[in-house]
Amino acid sequence: MWIKFVMVPILAAGALPAQSGGDPANGKLIFEGKGNCISCHRIKGNGSRFGPDLSEIGARTPEQLQTSILDPDAEIAPANRIYRVVSKNGTTTVGRLLNEDTFSVQMIDKTERLRSFQKADLRDYGFEAHSPMPSFKDKLTAQEVADVVAYLSTFKPPPGARGRGGRGPAAPAPH
Ligand code: HEC
Numbered sequence: 001m002w003i004k005f006v007m008v009p010i011l012a013a014g015a016l017p018a019q020s021g022g023d024p025a026n027g028k029l030i031f032e033g034k035g036n037c038i039s040c041h042r043i044k045g046n047g048s049r050f051g052p053d054l055s056e057i058g059a060r061t062p063e064q065l066q067t068s069i070l071d072p073d074a075e076i077a078p079a080n081r082i083y084r085v086v087s088k089n090g091t092t093t094v095g096r097l098l099n100e101d102t103f104s105v106q107m108i109d110k111t112e113r114l115r116s117f118q119k120a121d122l123r124d125y126g127f128e129a130h131s132p133m134p135s136f137k138d139k140l141t142a143q144e145v146a147d148v149v150a151y152l153s154t155f156k157p158p159p160g161a162r163g164r165g166g167r168g169p170a171a172p173a174p175h
Contacts, residue, residue: 021143022062027151030144035136037148043155049112050095051133052080056157065149069140072131082132083107085117086124093117094132 031037040051057065067074083097085105095109105117105125119125136145 022146022150024151024154027147030140030148031151035140035148040133049108050110054152055155058153058156062149062153065152066145069145069148070135070137072133072135076131082128084126084128085122088121088123094128
C-alpha cells in the first residue's frame with residue numbers, strides 16, 4: 001500500500017519540469033557513473049553501505065543537498081559521523097559506529113564487514129571531525145550538481161516515516 005505513496009513523487013518528477021533546472025535522469029547517470037556516489041551510498045537497495053542510505057534523502061531541501069555535495073564538512077548529521085579506531089599495532093579502521101560500551105566498539109567498516117574491537121587493544125578511537133566524502137566542487141559542473149540534486153529530490157520519504165530515523169535537517173558539525 002505504501003508503494004502508492006512512494007510512486008507519486010517519482011512520477012511527478014518525471015511529469016513536471018525539473019526542479020531548479022536539474023535533470024533527474026541525467027542526475028541518476030552521474031550518481032552511478034561520473035560521480036561514483038554509488039561506491040559509498042545506497043539508494044533503494046542498490047549501492048554501498050559505507051555512507052548514509054539516500055533512499056529518503058528527498059526530505060532535504062535542494063539547498064541542503066547541494067551543500068552536502070559541494071561542502072561535505074559543512075553539515076554532518078550526528079548519525080552519519082564516521083568512527084575511526086587505531087589498533088596498538090597502528091592499523092586504522094574507519095566505518096560507521098554501531099555500538100560502543102565500556103570495553104568494546106562495534107562498527108561496519110568500508111568493505112561492509114561487521115568489526116568488533118576491544119578498547120584495551122586500541123591506541124585511539126573516536127569520531128572523525130571531517131567527512132570522508134570528497135567535495136565535488138571541482139569534479140562536477142554546476143549543471144551536473146543541479147542534475148544530481150534533482151535526482152536525489154525524487155526520493156521523498158513515505159508519509160508517516162518522519163522521525164523513524166530521527167533525520168531532521170543535519171545538525172551543524174561542532175567546530
Ligand atoms: C568516499 C565515499 C563517498 C562518496 C564517493 C560520496 N559520498 Fe556522500 N557521503 C559520504 C559519507 C560518509 C557521508 C556522511 C557524512 C557527511 O554528511 O559528510 C555522506 C553524506 C552525503 C549526503 C548527506 C546525507 C545526510 O543524510 O545528511 C548526501 C546528500 C550525499 N552524501 C550525496 C552524495 C553524492 C550525490 C555523491 C556523488 C556526487 C556522494 N555523496 C559521494 C560518503 C561519500
